[in-house]
Amino acid sequence: MPDIACAGNADDAAPLDWIGPEIKSLRKARGLSLQDLSALCGKSIGFLSQLERGKSKPTIGALHDVAAALGVQVSWFFPHGESAEPSDGGVVVRRERRRQLTFDSGIADYLLSPNLSGQLEILWSVMAPGSDSGDAYQHRGEEGGVVIKGTLELWVGEQHFVLEAGDSFTFESHTPHRYRNPGSTPAEIVWVITPPSY
Structure with a gap:
């Protein structure tokens, strides 16, 4: 359930309420009614209406579904941080320039890839205790x-798997999947996804 936050340190990230209006703008630009979007993404008209008005927040999975139905990747909703240094040449992402999505469920995803035009996406997820992907x-x-x-x-x-620090995993993304932090301390995971889904 995301609130979008600005790039940079999670401690100083300011929430922005622009995901709903952005979804509405994309939907209208594609000539879709709420009913059309509902049929495409499998979410109720009521949920989508509340989402567009900022009254509801999507889970990670719901955001994937809505983005796919609108023909964009989830990265469309990442706010752009500070402009990249020209010397970084699309190769390096400096810590203070990372783009971030912070979800109400307690997950913060930091985009480590300088762009998503290639075949690889790298994310660093910080999961609060008890947080989950929905x-x-x-x-x-x-x-x-x-x-x-x-x-x-x-x-x-x-x-079902329980992974500890140092454990790794791979799977085909078309298989339904979800995850959570069952611990009492934050979990940090580096994800690699191909092709980019965010």
Whole structure:
């Protein structure tokens, strides 16, 4: 359930309420009614209406579904941080220039890739204790990652895994998946996704 936050340190991130209006703008630009969008993404008209008005926040999976129905990647909703240094040449992302999405569920995703025009996306997720991705979701591609700190519970299809710091994983993203931090301390995970789904 995201609130969008500005790039940079999570401690000084200011929430922005622009995801709903952005979804509404994209929907209208594509000539879709709420009913059309509902049919395309499988979410109720009521939920979508509340989302567009800022009365509801999507889970990570719901944001994937809505973005796919609108023909964009989730990265469309990442606010752009400070402009990249010309000397970074589309190769490097400086810590203070990372783009970030902060979800109400307690997950902050930092985009580590300088752009999403290639075949690879790298995210650093910081998950508060008890936070989760919401209902299982799926998208095209393959993804993997490594738990840097804490504990990650991962469901891929009917399989359930508990991963600790240093454990890694890979799976095909078209398999329904979800995850959560069951621990009492924050979990940090680096994800690699191809092709980019954000």
